Amino acid sequence: MVNQNGTYPYTQPDAPHAEHIYAVIMAGGVGSRLWPLSRRKMPKQFLDFFGDGSMIAKTVARLDGIVKPENILIITNQSGKALAKKQLPHIPTRNIIVEPIGRNTAPCIALATAYIKKHCPDAIACVLPADHLITDVKLFQQTLRAAIETAARTEALVTIGIKPDRPETGYGYIQVNQEHTDLTTSIKVRFGINAHKVKTFAEKPDLETAKQFLASGDFLWNSGVFVWRVDSIIGEYKRYLPQIYFDMQNIIEAIGTRKEKKVIESFYSWVHPISIDYGVMEKAESVYVLEGNFGWSDAGSWDEIFRHLAHEHIMDDSIVLNEAQNVFALRPKGKSIAVVGIDDVLVIDTKDALLICKRGRSQDVKTVVDALKRRQLEEFM
Amino acid sequence: MVNQNGTYPYTQPDAPHAEHIYAVIMAGGVGSRLWPLSRRKMPKQFLDFFGDGSMIAKTVARLDGIVKPENILIITNQSGKALAKKQLPHIPTRNIIVEPIGRNTAPCIALATAYIKKHCPDAIACVLPADHLITDVKLFQQTLRAAIETAARTEALVTIGIKPDRPETGYGYIQVNQEHTDLTTSIKVRFGINAHKVKTFAEKPDLETAKQFLASGDFLWNSGVFVWRVDSIIGEYKRYLPQIYFDMQNIIEAIGTRKEKKVIESFYSWVHPISIDYGVMEKAESVYVLEGNFGWSDAGSWDEIFRHLAHEHIMDDSIVLNEAQNVFALRPKGKSIAVVGIDDVLVIDTKDALLICKRGRSQDVKTVVDALKRRQLEEFM
Numbered sequence: 001m002v003n004q005n006g007t008y009p010y011t012q013p014d015a016p017h018a019e020h021i022y023a024v025i026m027a028g029g030v031g032s033r034l035w036p037l038s039r040r041k042m043p044k045q046f047l048d049f050f051g052d053g054s055m056i057a058k059t060v061a062r063l064d065g066i067v068k069p070e071n072i073l074i075i076t077n078q079s080g081k082a083l084a085k086k087q088l089p090h091i092p093t094r095n096i097i098v099e100p101i102g103r104n105t106a107p108c109i110a111l112a113t114a115y116i117k118k119h120c121p122d123a124i125a126c127v128l129p130a131d132h133l134i135t136d137v138k139l140f141q142q143t144l145r146a147a148i149e150t151a152a153r154t155e156a157l158v159t160i161g162i163k164p165d166r167p168e169t170g171y172g173y174i175q176v177n178q179e180h181t182d183l184t185t186s187i188k189v190r191f192g193i194n195a196h197k198v199k200t201f202a203e204k205p206d207l208e209t210a211k212q213f214l215a216s217g218d219f220l221w222n223s224g225v226f227v228w229r230v231d232s233i234i235g236e237y238k239r240y241l242p243q244i245y246f247d248m249q250n251i252i253e254a255i256g257t258r259k260e261k262k263v264i265e266s267f268y269s270w271v272h273p274i275s276i277d278y279g280v281m282e283k284a285e286s287v288y289v290l291e292g293n294f295g296w297s298d299a300g301s302w303d304e305i306f307r308h309l310a311h312e313h314i315m316d317d318s319i320v321l322n323e324a325q326n327v328f329a330l331r332p333k334g335k336s337i338a339v340v341g342i343d344d345v346l347v348i349d350t351k352d353a354l355l356i357c358k359r360g361r362s363q364d365v366k367t368v369v370d371a372l373k374r375r376q377l378e379e380f381m
Numbered sequence: 382m383v384n385q386n387g388t389y390p391y392t393q394p395d396a397p398h399a400e401h402i403y404a405v406i407m408a409g410g411v412g413s414r415l416w417p418l419s420r421r422k423m424p425k426q427f428l429d430f431f432g433d434g435s436m437i438a439k440t441v442a443r444l445d446g447i448v449k450p451e452n453i454l455i456i457t458n459q460s461g462k463a464l465a466k467k468q469l470p471h472i473p474t475r476n477i478i479v480e481p482i483g484r485n486t487a488p489c490i491a492l493a494t495a496y497i498k499k500h501c502p503d504a505i506a507c508v509l510p511a512d513h514l515i516t517d518v519k520l521f522q523q524t525l526r527a528a529i530e531t532a533a534r535t536e537a538l539v540t541i542g543i544k545p546d547r548p549e550t551g552y553g554y555i556q557v558n559q560e561h562t563d564l565t566t567s568i569k570v571r572f573g574i575n576a577h578k579v580k581t582f583a584e585k586p587d588l589e590t591a592k593q594f595l596a597s598g599d600f601l602w603n604s605g606v607f608v609w610r611v612d613s614i615i616g617e618y619k620r621y622l623p624q625i626y627f628d629m630q631n632i633i634e635a636i637g638t639r640k641e642k643k644v645i646e647s648f649y650s651w652v653h654p655i656s657i658d659y660g661v662m663e664k665a666e667s668v669y670v671l672e673g674n675f676g677w678s679d680a681g682s683w684d685e686i687f688r689h690l691a692h693e694h695i696m697d698d699s700i701v702l703n704e705a706q707n708v709f710a711l712r713p714k715g716k717s718i719a720v721v722g723i724d725d726v727l728v729i730d731t732k733d734a735l736l737i738c739k740r741g742r743s744q745d746v747k748t749v750v751d752a753l754k755r756r757q758l759e760e761f762m
Contacts (some may be wrong), residue, residue: 036717095535317756320749323742334733336417336761338749341739345723354730356559356737358722361704368719375698380717 016152022123022230023067026113027056027076027130028102029086032302032369033362036353037330040381045130046083049305049330057087062137066144067126073097074130075112089127100265104273105224106280110244111264114251117230124151125233125278125325127226127314128133133308135295145293146191147227153183156286157236158227159198162296166209170300170363172222172277174289175199175213187290194291201282220289222277223296244271244279302328302346302355302362326359353380397533403611404448405493405505408437408465408485408511410459413750414682414743417584417734418711421762424597426511427464430686430711437511438468443518447525454478455511456493461697481646485654486605486660491618491625493644495632498611505532506614506656508607514689516676527572528608528671534564538617539608540579542601543677548591551744553603553658555670556580556594575672582663602672603658604677615688617661621685625652648690683709683727683743707740734761 031044038044045056053061060072069090072123076084084096097115099108109127116123126144134140142162150251151158161174176196180188184195201222205213237245247267254263281287297308306328321327327345331337333337337347344359357365372380419745420424420478426437434442439455450471456478457465465477480489493717496503508527515521524541532539542555557577565576582603586594594610618626628648635644637734662668678689687709702708705720710728712718718728725740738746753761 034720291394318758318761320752322745322752331735336734336753336758337737338417338735338746338752339737340745340749341742342723342726342737345737347735347737349730349735352710353717354719354735356718356720356723356728361722363719364703365417365719367703368757369723371701371703371719372717377699377717380699 004115010139016124018121020231021065021067022071022116023126024073024128025059025128026108027080028099029131033365035365035369036355037348038349041079043254048208054087059128059130060088062140064350073112100268103271105276106274107271109276110248113230113233114248118252123230124148125302126208126229129224131299133297133299139294142191143193143290146187146193147290150187151227155232156288158288160223160225161289162223162292164214166223168205169207169210172204173213173219175218179327196242196289198287198289237286240283241279243339390642391691397505401504402596403452403497404444404507406440406509406511407489408455408461409480409497410512414746415748416746417736418729422460435461435468440509441469441520454493454496456489460644462622481649484652487655488652490657491629494614495612495629499633499636502612505529506611510605511529512680514678514680523572524574524671524673527568527574529597531568531669531762532608536613537669538667541604541673542670545595548595550585550588550591553585554583554594554600555603556588556599557670577670579668579670619667621664622660660703
């Protein structure tokens with residue numbers, strides 16, 4: 001039962017013990033669609049957009065009371081390691097794990113899972129992107145606790161889906177089975193969270209399909225947050241990604257030995273980029289999804305960031321608009337911006353790079369970074 | 382006669398002696414339509430837009446061989462004095478004259494004329510704005526020489542009009558009399574410059590009127606460059622602006638005495654803003670205009686500046702455009718700019734202020750500075 005102050009009581013006999021709960025925070029992204037604030041040397045998860053802490057620091061803070069700092073693993077790349085150490089002083093340095101190269105989420109999660117399996121064979125792992133925005137932290141925590149409970153009571157994979165409020169074409173979708181089971185009913189009763197068995201995963205749809213998804217009421221956005229017993233996910237790797245599973249066994253064996261680094265490098269030398277969604281989730285037979293209503297965005301583009309931002313966050317007297325509607329601007333402190341005669345524009349100004357982008361077009365910012373790369377202007381990337 | 386290398390031979394007996402030729406460079410403007418590059422503390426005439434010297438330095442350089450540096454007066458305001466001293470090391474400091482307050486061109490020219498009259502009663506004065514753009518310096522000099530000759534041979538006021546190439550609504554116009562006189566014929570023969578008697582001056586027209594002006598072939602743009610004998614212009618002040626004329630006499634008397642500063646302050650304490658065009662030129666009976674075909678712009682707005690700028694001046698690899706046509710950008714060295722999904726935009730980026738303006742709308746930039754003033758954000762003005 002949820003206790004009076006709304007938190008999940010870990011002392012309850014059938015609750016998973018806090019020692020067994022781990023988190024994997026995936027922080028290897030580049031965030032090139034958030035250029036020019038997000039840079040190769042300072043990717044978006046390490047940025048503080050709103051003056052209240054970096055995205056990764058807030059991701060860790062949201063686990064407070066659920067996952068102990070020593071059970072939180074950060075998976076990042078070489079340049080992210082120093083940033084993570086600096087921004088997350090409570091996380092033990094040994095918990096910051098470096099991927100030699102980014103290969104999408106399936107290899108990343110395999111590597112992290114190997115570490116958890118080594119230290120705690122019957123752990124439950126929460127996998128979270130480091131760079132998402134969440135408005136209602138209390139409700140997020142409640143949802144995550146429900147997901148942990150769901151994973152603890154089954155061998156299923158559990159994911160958190162977001163109740164859509166618009167026919168978004170930028171996210172993947174999850175179709176739910178509306179029939180309730182004992183487990184989903186119990187989760188609803190105990191946590192107040194809607195839980196469903198998953199019918200199918202759907203890739204990013206076109207607008208027409210997205211509208212149908214929204215109208216049907218059967219679809220949730222795929223948030224990329226997963227919870228499972230490590231044994232369960234290892235079993236799924238064995239079934240659907242056996243080559244990765246094979247190297248996971250080698251890595252588990254090598255952790256803490258002189259071979260550790262070499263075995264990990266060997267794994268990344270052959271493994272192809274593949275997402276956990278495509279490699280495992282879409283194929284797995286038993287997947288639950290819990291409805292998240294905590295105000296979520298993947299912060300994947302400037303349009304997303306500004307959708308999330310309160311207007312007063314960004315407008316003040318030093319922004320002057322003359323026949324310019326719907327202007328959103330981020331800028332260095334002490335800089336004035338004027339826009340004359342242009343509507344619907346995003347302005348992201350930094351010390352050495354400026355982006356001016358039509359609203360709704362911010363997915364194309366990636367092409368700017370591609371162009372800078374082609375032109376060998378690495379200082380701006 | 383023009384000599385073989387195309388310059389006007391001053392040794393010719395009837396040519397005005399170089400000692401008698403003076404120039405007045407009006408450099409008191411604020412240039413708020415060129416915000417954010419032009420600032421109260423660094424107005425546009427002191428800016429170097431093209432990397433080849435400030436506008437005022439180029440204005441002075443264009444007089445080389447026509448007016449001796451010690452005969453060039455700079456009329457500016459208090460903050461402009463230091464900039465003029467720094468940027469014009471060849472001009473004697475005593476030639477930099479400070480207006481206590483800007484009161485448009487008629488009082489400014491009256492003050493400068495008083496100084497010239499004091500030092501050289503039979504001088505010929507060329508009056509030039511400090512902040513105009515001229516492409517063909519040789520042809521400008523030839524035209525100015527022809528104007529000096531015209532003024533020397535008459536008691537008329539002489540102005541330079543620009544042959545229009547479009548129905549511009551941002552400039553005043555001058556209607557010419559197409560009938561030729563001995564003088565206009567002589568100027569054409571000797572200098573190759575078309576000269577006309579002026580019929581009327583016309584204020585900035587609407588587009589329909591501007592089109593009629595252009596079609597008629599009888600109209601030139603009013604460039605704001607004037608040439609006259611100082612006695613002639615003093616006579617016109619006496620006739621049309623007698624109060625100003627009265628104070629001019631006082632100033633001439635006071636120059637070089639202890640009363641000089643006080644008399645000038647007294648003049649500016651009562652004089653109202655009035656342009657030389659409205660106060661004198663439109664009313665004067667004998668005015669000649671010489672056709673200027675040297676590529677001219679008043680550099681009055683960002684649209685004007687960019688019309689004048691060669692494209693390669695402003696585009697390089699560090700500007701990335703994605704579905705963005707007709708983007709013109711000025712920016713600090715070492716800064717990259719990307720524009721996504723917006724056409725026809727002017728971007729002026731500086732260290733502490735950024736302007737993003739639709740092309741064709743740059744006249745409205747003045748309102749930005751007005752807004753900053755209302756908001757008491759003086760640091761950005």
